[in-house]
Amino acid sequence: PLTNIINKSLAQGVFPSKLKISKVYPLHKKGSKKELQNYRPISLVPAVSKIIEKVVLSRLLNHLQQNSLIPKNQHGFIAGKSTTTALVDLVECIVDNLEAGNTVANVFLDLSKAFDCLEHGLTVRKLRSLGITDIALNWFGDYLQDRTQIVELKQLKNGRTKTARSSSLRINRGVPQGSVLGPVLFVLYTEDLTRYLEAFCHPIMYADDTVLITNNRSVEALEVSTYIAMNMAHEYCINNDLVLNEDKTKQLSMGRHKDDVCGLPSLQTVTSNKHLGLILDDRISWRGHIDSLCQKLSSSIFALKRVRAICTNQAMKTAYFALLESHIRYGILLWGASSDNLKRVLLLQKRAVRCMTGLHYRESCRNAFKELGILTVPSLYIMEVIMYANNLGLPRNANAHNHNTRFASDFVLPAHRTSLFAKKPSYAGARLYNLLPSEFKKGNQISLKRGLRNWLLSETIYSLDEFVEKARITHLR
Numbered sequence: 001p002l003t004n005i006i007n008k009s010l011a012q013g014v015f016p017s018k019l020k021i022s023k024v025y026p027l028h029k030k031g032s033k034k035e036l037q038n039y040r041p042i043s044l045v046p047a048v049s050k051i052i053e054k055v056v057l058s059r060l061l062n063h064l065q066q067n068s069l070i071p072k073n074q075h076g077f078i079a080g081k082s083t084t085t086a087l088v089d090l091v092e093c094i095v096d097n098l099e100a101g102n103t104v105a106n107v108f109l110d111l112s113k114a115f116d117c118l119e120h121g122l123t124v125r126k127l128r129s130l131g132i133t134d135i136a137l138n139w140f141g142d143y144l145q146d147r148t149q150i151v152e153l154k155q156l157k158n159g160r161t162k163t164a165r166s167s168s169l170r171i172n173r174g175v176p177q178g179s180v181l182g183p184v185l186f187v188l189y190t191e192d193l194t195r196y197l198e199a200f201c202h203p204i205m206y207a208d209d210t211v212l213i214t215n216n217r218s219v220e221a222l223e224v225s226t227y228i229a230m231n232m233a234h235e236y237c238i239n240n241d242l243v244l245n246e247d248k249t250k251q252l253s254m255g256r257h258k259d260d261v262c263g264l265p266s267l268q269t270v271t272s273n274k275h276l277g278l279i280l281d282d283r284i285s286w287r288g289h290i291d292s293l294c295q296k297l298s299s300s301i302f303a304l305k306r307v308r309a310i311c312t313n314q315a316m317k318t319a320y321f322a323l324l325e326s327h328i329r330y331g332i333l334l335w336g337a338s339s340d341n342l343k344r345v346l347l348l349q350k351r352a353v354r355c356m357t358g359l360h361y362r363e364s365c366r367n368a369f370k371e372l373g374i375l376t377v378p379s380l381y382i383m384e385v386i387m388y389a390n391n392l393g394l395p396r397n398a399n400a401h402n403h404n405t406r407f408a409s410d411f412v413l414p415a416h417r418t419s420l421f422a423k424k425p426s427y428a429g430a431r432l433y434n435l436l437p438s439e440f441k442k443g444n445q446i447s448l449k450r451g452l453r454n455w456l457l458s459e460t461i462y463s464l465d466e467f468v469e470k471a472r473i474t475h476l477r
Helices: 002-012 047-066 083-098 120-129 136-145 180-187 193-197 219-239 287-310 313-329 339-357 366-372 379-391 419-421 423-436 445-457 464-476
Strands: 020-030 039-044 103-109 145-159 158-164 169-171 201-207 209-216 250-254 268-270 272-275 279-280
Touching: 002 136, 002 250, 039 339, 047 180, 083 103, 083 209, 083 279, 083 423, 083 464, 103 120, 103 272, 120 136, 120 180, 158 209, 193 201, 193 219, 209 219, 250 272, 272 379, 279 287, 287 313, 287 339, 313 339, 313 379, 339 366, 339 464, 366 445, 379 423, 379 445, 419 423, 445 464
Parallel strands: 020 145, 250 268
Antiparallel strands: 020 039, 103 209, 103 250, 145 158, 145 169, 201 209, 272 279
């Protein structure tokens, strides 16, 4: 039985050799099929291997959490963290520095084939430094060693599928692609990177996607800090067998004196950069991202129109959530603070709703949002940012004084001088939360989410100003 295989593997510190074989399938991306660079290798590991890995991963994460060994600045493949938390951490750090009057330089590192570069012996030594010893350490060492892979091609010819396989090739480096443990092992391999750099910059990581943030009031001092941070990152990569691709590493400066900052000679100096799916510009306006998002939504609406005649209402709703709302929700915590951005996306969302319900373009679709159970774009932002702020554990009025007032559960709003500070998620969420009627603030996170969603659905909010007005009216009732 599988249980016995797993137990013996863990007890003996050995990973089954027959599960160390990976199949690689070349997936065509675009362009000529005769060019090798137009293919992406997709690696598949045995299903049984993934089951064993999940058991080990559960124990590994338990060990890391109990001993507080998970790096705070790493957001990749860690429970409770995501690309969104990495992006929010990045933007909040930048905005806080701009609020303090600093100029900020962000260096977006590009590590070439990072997961394929890990040296097995060094990986095991790093695991030992994290308190993984004896049989558990032997298991990880055996899991990484003596792995092989084959390339498999399948072709349909004359109604039959023909399969061609290459000879096996030994893998001497890297973590297994397509595995359960691979990404986490990479996170632990680079666990010491933040400690190595934090004296020179503020690093934020999502797996191998790394940003180095430096700041200073003096442009000259900022340039020196950025130079040192970049040199230290380069040194770390050399010492740990990682390859830093400086041709694709970019520098993005922000602040009043951003135009005076000289970029490092070896790096591209840019005014915007796509990071973890969002396009961040030097003014944090998100206009480039909204342009890209609107193009995607327009294409999705065209697809909805094509299938409207043959789909049920439920199928159309499913298509809407898959093709439109999934894109709208991503990063809305950040770009949704701008009324102009919300307005542009809302116009396209209305087009989609009219397409789904057959409404004329001049007819109001407020009732259609309610009937479909779809939140408007401003409502999605309000929901996301309030839930985010409520989950942060920010100081409340009750912590500031002992008076029992109806505003005791409200958040304390810090004084600020820039409009960017007012738009960052922690502040914007706290401000909007304070506007909510008192009955929403009495329960836990789940009841707040349920009550707020139902209220937003019933009100069909079209703008942040409309939310403020309706929240005040509800508050006074």
